Amino acid sequence: xxxxxxxxxxxxxxxxxxxxxxxxxxxxxxxxxxARVPAEQVEALKAQCAELKTTDAVQRGGLYLRExxxxxxxxxxxxxxxxxxxxxxxxLEPTASGHRFFFQGLEELGAGSACMERIFYEAGxxxxxxxxxxxxxxxxxxxxxxxxxxxxxxxxxxxxxxxAAIKKANFRHFSVFLEEINGRVYLFxxxxxxxxxxxxxxxxxxKDPASIRWWxxxxxxxxxxxxxxxxxxxxxxxxxxxx
Numbered sequence: 129x130x131x132x133x134x135x136x137x138x139x140x141x142x143x144x145x146x147x148x149x150x151x152x153x154x155x156x157x158x159x160x161x162x163a164r165v166p167a168e169q170v171e172a173l174k175a176q177c178a179e180l181k182t183t184d185a186v187q188r189g190g191l192y193l194r195e196x197x198x199x200x201x202x203x204x205x206x207x208x209x210x211x212x213x214x215x216x217x218x219x220l221e222p223t224a225s226g227h228r229f230f231f232q233g234l235e236e237l238g239a240g241s242a243c244m245e246r247i248f249y250e251a252g253x254x255x256x257x258x259x260x261x262x263x264x265x266x267x268x269x270x271x272x273x274x275x276x277x278x279x280x281x282x283x284x285x286x287x288x289x290x291x292a293a294i295k296k297a298n299f300r301h302f303s304v305f306l307e308e309i310n311g312r313v314y315l316f317x318x319x320x321x322x323x324x325x326x327x328x329x330x331x332x333x334x335k336d337p338a339s340i341r342w343w344x345x346x347x348x349x350x351x352x353x354x355x356x357x358x359x360x361x362x363x364x365x366x367x368x369x370x371x
Contacts, residue, residue: 157207160203160246161244162201162203162309164200181219188207189205192367205266244316249303264319270313270352275348287338296332301319
């Protein structure tokens, strides 16, 4: 969960039932989804994204691409004002199954909903006034199947000192979503940075004793993608962000 390593994201979207969280402004539904993009549709999807706009219910949202096992996947993140809001990106057409948040032709994962399961949320520095432009970060990694239970337990009961370190480092709205793809389990992370010097804050965070112990536990549960650098999370290609 090394949040400051990647500065590649900026949010993702969706429109289905989900839990609600209290934000600094209003009750917010934060959710993510994923679908495979057939190779012949990738360029059309990129072109379509240039024309998309959010509906009034959307507070922020974005679309990201990631290659997984040779296939291209679209990750979507969305924040809507309430549980019943039908906010989405206008122009994304419904699939035959009736899901309203996918570009037409995208394939669902498995037989059920492609809504990703959120397994962690921390408001962090949500009460802090940003010192400059808000930086949004989207991340991707794989979870070892034999370590899934351990990873879930850690995030069901995050250590108070680690939560304090996230806030001190000026990160907020840290969400981690989980999805199984082709029998393997993947994680999608999204958060914001609201400080003025992410390199300095991240350097301090990396020296935090509780965070170091925490990463030792979480790193043992993850399989770092090739572009993870010295961390455990890889990046995602941002197609669109709107707020």
